[in-house]
Amino acid sequence: MRQTNWQAALAAHPRPIEALVVGASAGGVSALLTIFAALPAHFRLPIAVVLHLPDNRQSALAExxxxxxxxxxxxxxxxxxxxxxxxxxxAPGYHLSVEADHSFSFSREEPVYFSRPSIDYLFESAADAYGANLAGVLLTGANEDGASGLLAIKQQGGFTVVQDPKDAHVPTMPLAALALHQPDVVAGLADIRALLVELEATHAC
Known part of the structure; x- marks a missing residue:
C-alpha cells in the first residue's frame, strides 16, 4: 500500500517518541477534540497541551x-x-515547563504574545528535556506563540507537525511556524488524528 506523506515522515524518524506536546489558540478546543478523538484509553505517551486561556479564571478544559x-x-x-x-x-495564569527529570514546573514570568501559559515555554523546555524523543504539534491560532518552540523541537531532532493553514480556523499560528522551519508534516486535522494513532502504535517506547 502506498504511504501518505505523513506516514513516510513518521517512518523516517529514527528515534522512538517518549512524549507529545501540543499547542493551540483560537479555534483550539474543536481542533483538540478532533485530533484526540481516535486515541485509545491505553495510549502509551504522555501528552502536554497549552491552549491559550484567560489569565484570571478557572478552566474546565481538562474536565x-x-x-x-x-x-x-x-x-x-x-x-x-x-x-x-x-x-x-x-493551568491558566502560569507558564508550564518540563524539567530534565520529566516533571512539570510552573512560573509566573511575563506573558509571551500576551499569553500565559505560553506554547513556546512548554515546547522549548520539553525539547531540552526529551531531545529527539519528542513530538510537537502546533494547531490553529491567532498569534505567533509556538513557532519558535516548534523550531526548538526540530533543532533537537524531534518530530514536528503543523496544521495546514488552509485547514486551520485561524491560520496565523501555523503560518508563523512555517515561516521559521519546514516541519516533518503539514496536514489537516484528519491526517494529524491518524498520525497520532500511528505514532503510538509504531513509535512509542
Missing part, C-alpha cells in the same frame, strides 16, 4: 476533554512527573 475522550485528562500540577497515557493541560 470537558475527559468526558469527551477516551483518555484520562487532568490539569498539570507543579512538580508532577509526566506519566504515560495522561492528557495534561496547562
Amino acid at each position: 470537558v476533554m475527559g468526558r469527551r475522550l477516551g483518555l484520562t485528562a487532568k490539569e498539570a500540577d507543579n512538580h508532577e512527573h509526566l506519566q504515560a497515557g495522561i492528557l495534561y493541560f496547562a
Whole structure:
C-alpha cells in the first residue's frame, strides 16, 4: 500500500517518541477534540497541551476533554512527573515547563504574545528535556506563540507537525511556524488524528 506523506515522515524518524506536546489558540478546543478523538484509553505517551486561556479564571478544559475522550485528562500540577497515557493541560495564569527529570514546573514570568501559559515555554523546555524523543504539534491560532518552540523541537531532532493553514480556523499560528522551519508534516486535522494513532502504535517506547 502506498504511504501518505505523513506516514513516510513518521517512518523516517529514527528515534522512538517518549512524549507529545501540543499547542493551540483560537479555534483550539474543536481542533483538540478532533485530533484526540481516535486515541485509545491505553495510549502509551504522555501528552502536554497549552491552549491559550484567560489569565484570571478557572478552566474546565481538562474536565470537558475527559468526558469527551477516551483518555484520562487532568490539569498539570507543579512538580508532577509526566506519566504515560495522561492528557495534561496547562493551568491558566502560569507558564508550564518540563524539567530534565520529566516533571512539570510552573512560573509566573511575563506573558509571551500576551499569553500565559505560553506554547513556546512548554515546547522549548520539553525539547531540552526529551531531545529527539519528542513530538510537537502546533494547531490553529491567532498569534505567533509556538513557532519558535516548534523550531526548538526540530533543532533537537524531534518530530514536528503543523496544521495546514488552509485547514486551520485561524491560520496565523501555523503560518508563523512555517515561516521559521519546514516541519516533518503539514496536514489537516484528519491526517494529524491518524498520525497520532500511528505514532503510538509504531513509535512509542
